[in-house]
Amino acid sequence: MSAHILAVDDSASMRQMVAFTLKAAGYEVTEAEDGAVALGLAKQGKYKLVLADVNMPNMDGLTLVKNLRMLPDYRFTPLLMLTTESTPEKKAEGKAAGATGWLVKPFNPEQLIATIQKVIG
Amino acid sequence: MTLDLSRFHQTFFDESFEGLDTMEAALLQLDPAAVDAETINTIFRAAHSIKGGSGTFGFTAVASFTHLLETLLDQMRSGKRVITAGNVDLLLKSSDAVRELLHAAKEARQANVELIAHHQQALEAALATDGSAAAVAEAEPTPEVADGWRIRFLPQPSLFRSGNEPMRILRELASLGPLSAEPVLDASLTLVDSLPEDAHLGWQLTLAAPVNEAVVREVFSWVEDECTLVIESIKAVAEAPPGKPQLTVIEGGKGRALPDDRRSSDRRSGERRGDAAAPANGVAAAGGGGSIRVPTEKIDLLINLVGELVITQAMLAQQAGVLDPTLCEKLLAGLGQLDRNTRQLQESVMSIRMLPMDFVFSRFPRLVHDLAAKLGKQIRLDTIGADTELDKSVIEKIADPLTHLVRNSLDHGIESAEERIAAGKPAEGSITLKAGHRGGNIVIEIIDDGRGLNRERILAKARSNGLDVSDSMSDSDVNQLIFAPGFSTAEVVTDVSGRGVGMDVVKKNIHALNGQVDLASKPGKGTHITIRLPLTLAILDGMSIAVGNEVFIVPLASVVESLQARREDVHTVGGAGRVVRVRNEMVPLMALHDLVQLPVTSAPEHNLFILIESEGRKLALAVDELLGQQQVVVKSLESNYRRVPYMSGATILGDGRVALILDAAELVRRTAPALAA
CATH class of the missing domain: 3.30.565.10 (Histidine kinase-like ATPase, C-terminal domain)
Known part of the structure; x- marks a missing residue:
């Protein structure tokens, strides 16, 4: 069974691009348009990896990561941030929230797949 | 694997234009005297999404311009920059520039270079007014290349809890070149204080790969503050700059405390969905959010088909009028049902197009x-x-x-x-x-x-x-x-x-x-x-009139009244022009028969007129018969046949005949002398 990934981004084009790319690489993908929706989905099922945008309405990516880390199912799950900022402060913020790592936007489909494969094979 | 990203462009443009609209509305709401953090956040988010998407989909001009905009907004958001009316104005103008860039990208044309350059300079000037806050490029360290690297990697116990896995890092290093690893155990560790969820194992690694230090460091980038990392070159190249330390040590630190604004956004995140920018997002969301994006042509086609259905239904209803109600009771009941369903269907389809x-x-x-x-x-x-x-x-x-x-x-x-x-x-x-x-x-x-x-x-x-x-x-x-x-x-x-x-x-x-x-x-x-x-252009309230054996529709909006004039009220003026007196007002008169070249069937003394008005001028149309008022489905003559003078469209009547819809404005313009009051 292919790994199930939760892709979270308020931008429909980014989310569709991520989902399309990952599906093409053989992963199963569920989309969520903000942190609140993602958190609800994550509670209902176990995802092997979560890819989340940082800036989103309703619940931002950092809050999502913090909330996910508190769930028993997601204590060790790779949680990757999709971010446009690559400053050390922003990365530290992500790490402090409990993120595993990040993927800096803009990225192309090849980079996305390479990163995901590195993390979950 | 190469994937074509162009299929996402339309969604990107749609959401970006919506983002700009949201941004503009929020900017106009912004009161420099009492700034609302959520408003600033909404504006920032819009710019941020456009930047992210444009970079990903290869619209670099949009991305680099939006980057400046975002930098300015970020400074405002974090309180590093005061929000003034001048700043708001600059942001509004910048959003115009982004709009122009997006349009240019969408239409694959050259953007208005002058406009963009002008706004870019203004943004750059604004960013430069506070040197400390402006993005200053950090001096790039000279890349250091060595024959190989000795790496001491000692994860902090918490490493697993950020979802990281040391094996992934070792695998990635091994992909760079031959790697040998020796485990390093924490000697001070006792069984009592070791938790199964903690990382207690470290490694002394030797990577025999002539790569840049930055490449090695990149492998550890996700965990560099969760470990002790010592990267040492095995044999540095001779031209390494003197005085530069060959040994780089990064001491892992605990996660830093969160700045205040982050906490406040935590609090907000608990709030119910649906405030501030949420409605706009709800509309924009494709899939998942209970709404979908559909090309307008598909809806137009649907409306057209429903229009045909309405006509077919009207035809059936008219044919059924001659049936014996006792003999065809069930058929007539079914037709009644069809009538109601068709109407409901039409209403719901029309509502899709409503904005x-x-x-x-x-x-x-x-x-x-x-x-x-x-x-x-x-x-x-x-x-x-x-x-x-x-x-x-x-x-x-x-x-x-x-x-x-x-x-x-x-x-x-x-x-x-x-x-x-x-x-x-x-x-x-x-x-x-x-x-x-x-x-x-x-x-x-x-x-x-x-x-x-x-x-x-x-x-x-x-x-x-x-x-x-x-x-x-x-x-x-x-x-x-x-x-x-x-x-x-x-x-x-x-x-x-x-x-x-x-x-x-x-x-x-x-x-x-x-x-x-x-x-x-x-x-x-x-x-x-x-x-x-x-409410809509697809359906018209019309007055159906008869001339000879033909039926015409006059848009009800232009009908003033219908009247029967006495013969002595009709006067001939000038050459062939005729007028009719309507309550002491002389109104130009035109016989529809002449216009459409049909024989007169009614008696001349019939003198039935319908008075239409457009652009402040009136015209009396002589007709044979008034048939009544009805809603008609408008069909374009241009797209189905060709342009017909004095007619704005056509419709299909219940009995299957085509009726032309009169263009009141054109009739009045062409036939009535100016200001015939």
Whole structure:
């Protein structure tokens, strides 16, 4: 069974691009348009990896990561941030929230797949 | 693997334009004196998404411009930069530039280089005013290359809890070149304080790969603050700069405390969904969010098909009229059911195309803001009924006339603050845009509390234009004069409203939508313009009339009355022209038979007329018979057949016959002499 990934981004084009790319690489993908929706989905099922945008309405990516880390199912799950900022402060913020790592936007489909494969094979 | 990303471009453009609209609305709401953190966040998020998407989809010009915009916004968001009216203005102009760049990208054309460069300079200048906050490129360290690397990697116990896995890092290093690893155990560790979820194992690694230090460091980038990392070159190249340490040590630190703004966003995240930017996002979301994006053509096709269905249903109903109700009871009951279902289907399909008036109204706060600043006036804009829904095609066509009317109110209607105070009015002028349903129509009103129309000036202008006017004309007749072609009483043509488009064009555009425009004005008190529009262009309320054996439809909006004139009321004037007296008013007369070249079937003394009005002129049409009032599904003649003079479209009647729809405006224009009052 292919790994199930939760892709979270308020931008429909980014989310569709991520989902399309990952599906093409053989992963199963569920989309969520903000942190609140993602958190609800994550509670209902176990995802092997979560890819989340940082800036989103309703619940931002950092809050999502913090909330996910508190769930028993997601204590060790790779949680990757999709971010446009690559400053050390922003990365530290992500790490402090409990993120595993990040993927800096803009990225192309090849980079996305390479990163995901590195993390979950 | 190469994937074609162009399939996501349309979604990207759609959401980016929506993002810009949200941004613009939020910017206009922004009060520099009392800044709301969520408003700033909404604006920032819009810019941020556009930047992220444009970078990903390869629109680099958009990405680099939005980057500047985002930097400025980020400084405002974090409190590093004070929000001033000047900043808001700069952001508004920058959003225009982003819009232009996006349009250019969408249409694959060159963007307006001057405009972009101008705004880019303004943004850069603003960013440069505070050197400390502006993005300063960090000095890039000279890349250091070695034959190989000795790496001491000691994870902190918490490493697993961020979802990281040391094996992934080792695998990645091994992909760079031959790797040997020796485990390093924490000697001080006892079984008592070791937790199974903690990372206690470290490694001494040797990587025999001639790569840059940065490449090695990149492998550890996700965990560099969760471990002790020592990277040492095995044999440095000779030209390594002197004095540069060959040993780099990064001491892992605990996660830093979160800044305050992050905490406040935590609190907000607990709030219910659906505030601030959420509605816009709800509409924009594709999939998952309960709404979908569908190309307009698909909906148009659906509406067209439903139109055909309505016609078929009407035909069946008409055929069924001759059936014996007792013999065909079930069939007739079924037809009744079909009738109801068809109507419901039609209504729901039409509602898909409905857009809230906000679609048009939302552009006015910006327009009023900009123009008021330009004209040095103080103007408040209120919109009422922005959620009133109207067919998309009507909404798109009403935007320009409305813009023109609002510009007019701003420019000519509202006085300067001094003038207003002298007249005993509040310094701030007011413009109200109002939309609502009235009967089967949408009524849009533009109300200002400005100086109103000047009767004397209009009359003087009319005389100088050679129009036939008299001082005894009623106020409403005088007001109607401003809709005459080439009419403008403004002494100075400004670049605000004096753009060569007159009120006549406004009226023509509204008439083209089967709508009407009325104007009421009180000197010194203001002007009230009322636009009445049909809910949709696909269905028309019409009066069916017969000429010979043919049926024609007259749009009900242009019908004034139907009347039977006495023979002595019909006069011949000049050459062949005829007029009919209607309550002391001479109205030009035209026989529809002549126009469509059909034989007269009714007796000449029948003298049945229907009086139509368009653009303030009346025309009496002689017809054979009035058949009644009905809704018809409008079919385009141009796309189905060809343009026919004096006809605006066609419809299919219940019995399957085609009926042409008369173009009242064209009839009046071509046949009635100017201002036949």
